[in-house]
Amino acid sequence: MALMKVMTILVLLVSVSSNLAQSNNGGHIWILVSETGLEFAKDYLIKKVITTTLPLQLPDIENKVKIPLIGKVRMGLSNIQIDAVDVQSSKIKTAKDGIVLSVLGATANLSMDWSYTYRASFFEISDHGDASVEVKGMDLRITATLVNDNGSLKIVSRENDCTVENIDIHINGGASWLYQGVVDAFQKMIISTVEKTVSIKIVEKMKRLDSFLQSLPKQRKIDDSAAVNLTFTGNPVLGNSSVEVDINGLFMPKGDDIKVSGSHSSSFFGGVKRMVTISVEEEVFNSATLVYFNAKVMHLVIGETKNGSILSTSDWKLILPELYKHYPDNKMVLNMSVTSPPAVKITENGIDATIQLEIAIDVQDSGEVLSVARISSVC
Numbered sequence: 001m002a003l004m005k006v007m008t009i010l011v012l013l014v015s016v017s018s019n020l021a022q023s024n025n026g027g028h029i030w031i032l033v034s035e036t037g038l039e040f041a042k043d044y045l046i047k048k049v050i051t052t053t054l055p056l057q058l059p060d061i062e063n064k065v066k067i068p069l070i071g072k073v074r075m076g077l078s079n080i081q082i083d084a085v086d087v088q089s090s091k092i093k094t095a096k097d098g099i100v101l102s103v104l105g106a107t108a109n110l111s112m113d114w115s116y117t118y119r120a121s122f123f124e125i126s127d128h129g130d131a132s133v134e135v136k137g138m139d140l141r142i143t144a145t146l147v148n149d150n151g152s153l154k155i156v157s158r159e160n161d162c163t164v165e166n167i168d169i170h171i172n173g174g175a176s177w178l179y180q181g182v183v184d185a186f187q188k189m190i191i192s193t194v195e196k197t198v199s200i201k202i203v204e205k206m207k208r209l210d211s212f213l214q215s216l217p218k219q220r221k222i223d224d225s226a227a228v229n230l231t232f233t234g235n236p237v238l239g240n241s242s243v244e245v246d247i248n249g250l251f252m253p254k255g256d257d258i259k260v261s262g263s264h265s266s267s268f269f270g271g272v273k274r275m276v277t278i279s280v281e282e283e284v285f286n287s288a289t290l291v292y293f294n295a296k297v298m299h300l301v302i303g304e305t306k307n308g309s310i311l312s313t314s315d316w317k318l319i320l321p322e323l324y325k326h327y328p329d330n331k332m333v334l335n336m337s338v339t340s341p342p343a344v345k346i347t348e349n350g351i352d353a354t355i356q357l358e359i360a361i362d363v364q365d366s367g368e369v370l371s372v373a374r375i376s377s378v379c
């Protein structure tokens with residue numbers, strides 16, 4: 001039943017409401033992501049990026065090195081890939097230029113294959129094997145700014161920077177000079193390749209996050225009668241360690257627009273620390289009830305008792321003894337209609353709803369339906 005659905009939605013909305021928001025960009029629902037919420041989002045994002053990125057393949061590297069007593073050796077590293085990353089410390093904060101996410105002192109493990117060839121008198125000598133690399137002190141800093149673009153959120157300025165402090169190379173097999181040769185020829189190149197590849201990957205992930213934000217629907221159908229307008233209004237507001245976004249949030253009949261009357265009113269107050277705070281304005285409730293009223297779904301006909309038997313005048317003989325006297329044991333129908341859009345008022349103590357209800361009692365008497373009573377009530 002649609003009315004039930006509205007009520008459920010309203011109850012759901014109310015149960016998460018509590019207003020800390022200071023600004024209002026013209027939305028009727030404000031979502032405030034607090035410091036704990038940002039922390040959660042950060043940890044989730046880092047975990048998600050790591051699991052969806054690894055193993056990360058790096059480009060092959062080649063170099064010619066002069067080795068004492070041997071001469072010029074051509075060395076190559078291939079199948080270089082980052083297999084594991086461990087993030088121990090990360091931070092998220094809001095700054096003037098956006099949201100800044102930083103990862104400090106992360107470590108990573110790489111695996112790779114090495115090979116070399118050189119000419120000794122008339123022979124070509126070559127060898128190959130594998131190696132592992134530990135990356136230490138990897139720092140990442142990502143700055144993103146969120147703006148409203150035609151009702152969607154968009155990430156505009158992205159800045160990201162990856163630096164690696166040090167690497168340890170462990171070579172399996174090879175000649176005695178190999179280790180120093182690889183370190184001399186490749187240490188800096190491996191570091192810069194890791195830095196560059198991780199940065200490129202982060203830009204890629206940010207682009208994907210951006211297109212995800214842009215693809216969020218601007219309205220969501222709730223049922224056959226109603227949809228809710230999910231258009232973002234205004235730019236996200238950065239607090240000290242929070243982000244607030246505003247959503248239009250009004251209910252509308254599925255398909256077309258509706259004007260909703262009513263005054264702006266801020267909603268709930270409370271200082272509980274939450275990840276996400278959603279504040280809902282009175283107008284959201286009123287737009288919901290108006291849409292459902294106009295769709296004529298606030299209407300209920302009861303012809304059966306709770307346990308499934310046909311409702312009869314005897315069920316109501318204590319409440320309406322006159323009715324029972326005139327029509328003993330006749331089948332009866334209660335026809336309840338909401339006669340004007342319920343008005344919802346939000347106060348500090350909660351929600352007051354005024355509902356004008358009309359109940360018609362019909363009785364079946366020898367095949368005829370008689371309207372025997374009409375009750376109007378305001379509750």
Ligand SMILES: *[C@@H]1O[C@H](CO)[C@@H](O)[C@H](O)[C@H]1NC(C)=O
Binds near residue numbers: 084085107109134
């Ligand atoms: C990298 O390898 C070392 C040594 O095998 C291991 O102790 C460490 O936990 C590994 N790190 C990650 C992030 O898997």
Ligand SMILES: *[C@@H]1O[C@H](CO)[C@@H](O)[C@H](O)[C@H]1NC(C)=O
Binds near residue numbers: 150151218
């Ligand atoms: C803005 O969004 C509306 C509704 O989604 C769409 O019809 C319109 O084409 C968009 N305008 C621009 C400039 O993207």
Ligand SMILES: *[C@@H]1O[C@H](CO)[C@@H](O)[C@H](O)[C@H]1NC(C)=O
Binds near residue numbers: 240
């Ligand atoms: C933001 O943080 C700074 C320093 O941490 C503090 O001085 C300032 O009062 C805070 N502003 C608000 C609005 O909380």
Ligand SMILES: *[C@@H]1O[C@H](CO)[C@@H](O)[C@H](O)[C@H]1NC(C)=O
Binds near residue numbers: 252
């Ligand atoms: C949805 O909300 C936006 C922002 O308030 C508004 O511009 C737009 O007209 C609304 N769309 C409908 C269909 O009401």
Ligand SMILES: *[C@@H]1O[C@H](CO)[C@@H](O)[C@H](O)[C@H]1NC(C)=O
Binds near residue numbers: 305306307309315
């Ligand atoms: C449920 O049905 C039983 C008989 O099946 C009847 O005696 C009882 O009054 C009914 N209860 C209600 C609440 O109508």
Ligand SMILES: *[C@@H]1O[C@H](CO)[C@@H](O)[C@H](O)[C@H]1NC(C)=O
Binds near residue numbers: 301333336337
């Ligand atoms: C219930 O009442 C409404 C309005 O008073 C009327 O349109 C409808 O036909 C009634 N339904 C039944 C089953 O009596």
